[in-house]
Every structure is written in C-alpha cells, then in structure tokens.
Amino acid sequence: MGRLRAATAGLLLALAASALAAPVTARAAEPAPGFRVEHGRLLDANGNDFVLRGVNHAHAWYRDKTGRALADIKALGANSVRIVLSTGDRWTRNDTADVAGVVERCKANRLICVLEAHDTTGYGEQAGAVSLDRAVDYWTQVRDAVKGQEKYTILNLGNEPHGNSGYAAWTADTSRAISRMRAAGFAHTLMVDAPNWGQDWSFTMRDNAAAVFAGDPRRNTVFSVHMYGVYDTAQEVRDYMNRFASSRLPLVIGEFGDAHSDGDPDEDTIMATARRLGLGYLGWSWSGNGGGVTYLDMATDFTASRLTPWGRRVFHGPDGIRQTAREASVFGGR
Template sequence: MKKLTAIFMSAVMCFLFAGCSNETAQSSDGQASSDSVSSAVVEVPKPDGFKVDGTKLIDGYGEEFVMRGVNHAYTWFKSDTDTALEGIEYIGSNTVRLVLSDGDQWDKVSRAELKSLIRKCKKKNLIAVLEIHDGAGKDEVSYLEHAVDYWIEMKDLLNENKAYAIVNIANEWYGTYNDLETWRDAYINAVKKLRDAGIENTLIVDSAGWGQCADSVLKYGNEILKADKDANTMFAVHMYGTAGKNEETVKNTIDTAIKNNLCLLIGEFGWKHSDGNVAYDTIMQYSTEKNIGYLAWSWKGNGDDVSYLDVSRDWAGVDLTTEWGKPLVEGEYGIKKTSKTCSVYTKYASDDTSSDDEAAE
C-alpha cells in the first residue's frame, strides 16, 4: 500500500511540474510569455542610404538628420587627421566635412586613403561629407569634370557607404557671380553623369561665387535637382562676409530655400573673414530653428592671415579658440547643445572591423 501511494504521489508531482513548465513557456492563448519575448534578439537591418525629401535630409532608417560639425583639411594635414577626428568627436559633432583632392592641384587621395577615412569616421559615429577642393574659385568646367571623374572612380566604395558618406561634388567651384547659367548647366551635366555611372549617395552642390552666391542655388537649384533621376541632391551655401553678412541676408537665404523646397546646408561659415564680419550667431540660431545643417570652417591649420578661423588651437580640441571655437561649440545654439548622433550609429552596429592601417589594396 505504501508503495502504491508513493507511486501515485510521484505521478501527481510529475504532472504538476509538467504543467508549470508548460505555463512558463506559453500563455493561456498559446503565445510565448513575456520572459521568452524579452530574451529574444531582434535583428536590426542594415541602414539604407541618405535621401533628400523636400527640405529634409533623411537617414538610412528614415529619420531626419541635421548636420552639426566642422570642416577638416585632410589633404593638407594628413598626419594630424586621427587626432583631429578624435577632437571633432569629442566636441559633440555628428558630421565632419573632409577636404580631399583629385590631383589637379594637390596629391590625389587614393582609394585606400578614402576607404580608411570613411572607416575612421564610422568608428567615431561621424557622417563623412567628402569634397574635392582642387577647383575652388575656378570657372573652368574641366575642374568640375575632373571631380566627377574622381567620384566615379570611387563608385563602389561610395555606394558601399551610402548610409555614412555624402558626396559634396566640388568645393566652391565657379568663383564668379556672373553667367550663372554656366554654373547651372555644368552641374546639371555633373549630376546626370554621376547618376548614370551608378553612384547612389546623396550629392551636395556648392553655390557659385566661391560658395557665397546664394542666388545661384535659390534661382537654379530646382533645375539641377530635376536633373537628378534619384532626386537626391542638396545644396550648400558658404556664409562669410557676403552670404552671411547680416541677419537679414542669412534668414532670407534660409527662408527662400525652404520656400523653394530645397534641402539646404551651411557648408562653411566663420565668425569673420577677409570680406567682413559674419552674423554667425544668427546662422547658428536660425539654422537650429529651421532644422538646417551647419559645418564650421575649420578645425585647425588656417594660414596666419586667416588663423582666426581655427576652431581649436590644438588638434585634439582641448584648447578651443576664444572668439570662434567656444561660441561655436559651447553656445546656446552650438554643436554640443544641438548635435544629435545619426540613427545609423545608434540603431545599428557596423560590422566593419578591418584595420585602419591598410595602406593599399
């Protein structure tokens, strides 16, 4: 009898434990319990490339992205770039605009160099805006064409990184304020050629007049945009003593670009320049209010006659300049308070773990 009782109790206990185990695995409606769901790993897909949507730049996860950062002259300060990128990240930037060269005036940046630069930016959660500087202030169309050829040569690398890198076709190409139709037509051809070659990145077109002729963009920007079969082109005005000379001028440029449904970037600006003082406080405040990106010129290394444009006295960004670096970084509408890391970094961990020391391929 005792033996039969023991067997019966053992069977009951097994039944009870089996029931508890089953309840733990499933809820009454057959769905997995909250504990099971919370332990599941949700895979986030890789981000798509940047896209222009009217006045907005949309990142690879569909979120609006507003650039905040500085320019760094890689072409002239290659050995200081690692430290500079650390400093640019340190001050809170979400973007860095990098001076490159296609060989017209300075040594051509190789594919291996460009690959390493993009990788370094990714590791520091920085979006890379890549620009060819050789044609700055030039009116000859050949300089723009050479820049286009350079980007086409780098097509595969650019497309692989379209979620992290934006192509600023040519820095300040077309130095004059006259015959803006030449500027327009050249960029229409440039955009078409880049797209026909298969480049998928967002493109940036700089204004004429050394980047300060905002009228070129405001008048002809939509014609250039229509030439882009991907409709993925934005426009940059560089604001110094002409385009950024006062509050009225700054606000008019931004308001008109928005009215014309153009995606605008203040690609460069300073607190003063050889052509006059700059309403930099208005640029920062109004850009923040209107969700316009701004990238200051420049981190460090400006010549003695324009050294006042240095954001930092050291490459690491520890010693910011008083009149430019500190208000830019620490001001109410400065980088630290208005910069937000792109969601392609906060939502997805890149699997690019290859070495930065690759010198050739």
C-alpha cells in the same frame, strides 16, 4: 573655403533678388540605399530626419592629423564632419585607399562623412582650379572607397566650383555633374556648392536650385552655401535660408566662420536660423588654416584642449553643436 581666396562682398550691392521657382516635393525615382531627400528634408537610411552638425577638417593637407581630429570632433559633440580631399590636380591626390580609410575612421567615431573634392575651388577665376567634370572623373576613380557606404557618406561634388566670373555656367555644369554621377551608378546623396566662392551673392544657386533638384534622376541632391562676409546682416542670412525652407529645397551651410577678411559674417543669426529651420551647418574649420585666415581655426595646433574663441562659440555657444547635434540613427543611437 578657398585656401587663399574668398568672395567679394561688395558685389552684393549690385544684385536684385528674384523669386525662387515653385516648391519641389517629388520623391526619389528609385529607393535610396542610404541618405535620401524627401519633401526638402534630409533623411538617414532608417528614414529619420538628420540635421548635419559638425565642422570641416582639411584632411588633404593634414593627413597625419585626421585620426585624432575625428575623435576630438566627435568628443565635442559633432554628428558629422566635412573632409577636404584633393583630386591631385592642385594638391597631392587622395587615392582610393586613403578615402576608404577616412570613411572607416568616420564610422569608427560615429560621424557622418561629407567628402568634398577641393580642387574645383574658384574655377574660372582661380589659376589651376578644375571643373566639376574633372571632379566627377575623380569620384568615379575612387568609387570603390564609397561604394556600399551610402548610409554613412554624402558626396560633396566640388568645393566652391565657380569664382566671381563665369558663374552663370553653374546651373548647366552642376546638372551635368549630377547626371554623370547617376549614370556612373552613384546612389549617394549628392551635395552641391554654390558659385561665387560658395557665397552665391548672384543668387544663381538660389534661383536655379529647383531645376537642378528636379534634374537629378534620384531626386537626392542637397544644396550648400558658404556664409562669410556676404552674410554680414541678420536680414541677409534669414532671407537666404528662409527661401530654401519655404520652397522645400534642402539647404546646408557647408562653411561659415565668425570673422573674415571680406566682411564680418553674422554667425549668431546663421546658427540660430539653422536651428529654427532645422538646417544643417558645418563650421570652417578644425585647424591648420593659412593664407591669412588662421583666425578661423577652432582648435589651436589641432589640440582639442586649446579651443579658440571661434571653436568655443561653435561647439559650446548658443545654438551650437553641443546643444543641437543628434547622432545619426544608423549608428544605433535611437
């Protein structure tokens, strides 16, 4: 989620949906040392199906809270956590040592660690936002923190990498970023966010996902949509998620909430459909929200014993984390 901005839901009415490209079933060109995608499913390093069930934690802004937050998130049943990092362009940089420490804390808590570079948020519209190319520069600079951690980490290249202008460049920009990551030697599963502040109301990611996936030399890319006010009806939620599932393209709901200033997301359908289709979701966010969206906090003041209504919903409600999460087998759970 953009810290201060979100997508404009009203633009959705101007769009006409188009069909997805043909299903993609090709396997990775090279064996993956960790997570991999096969036939539209995310598999862990043991070859077992893995469905992300977790939340986002804003480590970049709350480094002193991370240790306790990860322990609490795990205790509430999550199997994964998406970690906000900064390239140093907009916020204080998370350097190699810090990123390595986050990965080790995730492993200690038996959580799969989805690492994301947040400074790309709203590129082309948000002042100061950086390109996916700049995010790739960052990943190469902190490579030692994630090298050899392919079993435990997924790299989310850049958060919401285009706003509501210039988003037509998403396909080329994302494909180039993936190619650069592979050329630099990254064998990790890569996660790529949709444009339009992550909400893809233009269906740019939806309609070009097959081509982007096929362009990854390792065929190991997962797509992430952020569901806020654009997804305020059951039909919109189901249609978007079903398109990816029927085309055998891997999709994760990388962020979503139960309310938002740009509209009221249908969290019940998001969670129910994700369970029905076996798709991952990562709710936004554990605690520390500002910019008028404090209602998205799951835990009041980072305190697990003070869950908000949203926190209780995502962890303990129907189709929630406690009910549906399964720990990754790389931790010896199965």
